[in-house]
Amino acid sequence: MTGLAGSERLLDDKAADLSPSVAARRACRTGTVTSTAGLANGFVQGNLVILPEKLAASFHRFCQLNPKPCPIIGMSDVGDPHIPSLGIDLDIRTDLPRYRVWHDGEVVEEPAEIMAHWRDDLVAFVIGCSFSFEEALMADDLPIRHIERKVRVPMYRTNIACRPAGPFAGPMVVSMRPFKPADAIRAVQITSRFPSVHGAPVHLGHPHSIGIADIARPDYGDPVPVEADEIPVFWACGVTPQAVIAAAKLPFAITHAPGLMLVTDLKNKQLAVL
């Protein structure tokens, strides 16, 4: 054990030389990170869904049918907790700050690591996250209300049905950002370049049309005001799988805890298709 501890200390000593994404994952491993927003700027973060192999094929098909809420940016082999395409040293069991363990569609535990829950039949899916496109919007000087106010983005269950696959069915969840109309047009252009992190908005302007009764009462996250000269713009959201897991009352699943994502070694700018 002394040798191992020595080797870990050696790695810590070299942390200053690490890529910001690797350093961020190591910080997340300690369980002390309370939000990954703003961590390792420039690097892609992802939503996590872990399922038993017998459900994984259906979920993979669900993602293929619903690429706007569920754009897959990486997945593991069966039983393998590593996803080298997202990070050579990445261990999906420890590298997120907090997880949600689901039984029968309910969250039963929110542990800081899932070593004890891991099984040889599990498959991990990493799904693109809006942090990537928000970086592109801010780089274009578009103001993002919930970031300015230091709260979580407001999210809503809609009446837009996902296309079902096996037990996976349910409503699309969307995130909302208010913009002045000219900025909304620019936001459509910018996010269209990033299809693997939800891409262009799915709706704007008429919340009632997509089943949102009260814009001031999001189903997830925090409310933000929409001013009279602004329009609410809605993007498909990576929380959709969690709504679907709950709706399907799946016997077992593990996800990330909202706002506490997987930091990958991919760069946001690599995701731009144009």
Next chain:
Amino acid sequence: MTGLAGSERLLDDKAADLSPSVAARRACRTGTVTSTAGLANGFVQGNLVILPEKLAASFHRFCQLNPKPCPIIGMSDVGDPHIPSLGIDLDIRTDLPRYRVWHDGEVVEEPAEIMAHWRDDLVAFVIGCSFSFEEALMADDLPIRHIERKVRVPMYRTNIACRPAGPFAGPMVVSMRPFKPADAIRAVQITSRFPSVHGAPVHLGHPHSIGIADIARPDYGDPVPVEADEIPVFWACGVTPQAVIAAAKLPFAITHAPGLMLVTDLKNKQLAVL
């Protein structure tokens, strides 16, 4: 004269072999075309502005400063009525169905040709037209209300000031098309590919914010309804130069008559930047 008449008949006899754009210009020369909408589908049509050389440099700079309402797709040499880049046989004095002759900012005549008005100091500017992007929208199955209703697109003077150049100053004119929100997002994506024919919208959702008091009363063209689940989407419009010519009370100018454009040999699809 017998020989010339014979040669013209020969050209007519070969009309069936002509490119649709050349055939359309020949039809426009006869002065019998009442609208160029739907003529020579697939080919670029343009707004026309003809000015004396001493004003042309200012107008050219005005267009450069205001590329969304005034994207130049072609211009003539001083005193030359031909624009071979838009059509080898094109004669700007005869090839539009109808013109407007402006004196001191007022329309004084709407002739079918301008042979008698042409001068050695005139410069012709051809400016991109929304017909091109409407073709792309329809190719994507987006419904266009004024085309369905067989009326002219509604156009409005806004409170968006053009950037001035010399005597050229005034409000941007916009055209409006109502869409369901998801179609509005798609329309932003599609028209973004066509910057030389006005490109992406300049506004959507809040007509009052851009100085439009009553969406049912356009300043040019015809009104169309905006349904409760739709949002009005506004594009910069090639009628802007005519509003500016009127506002500047220019001593002399010639333009096309609204809806009666120049048909060019350029293809709409050639204008896509992506």
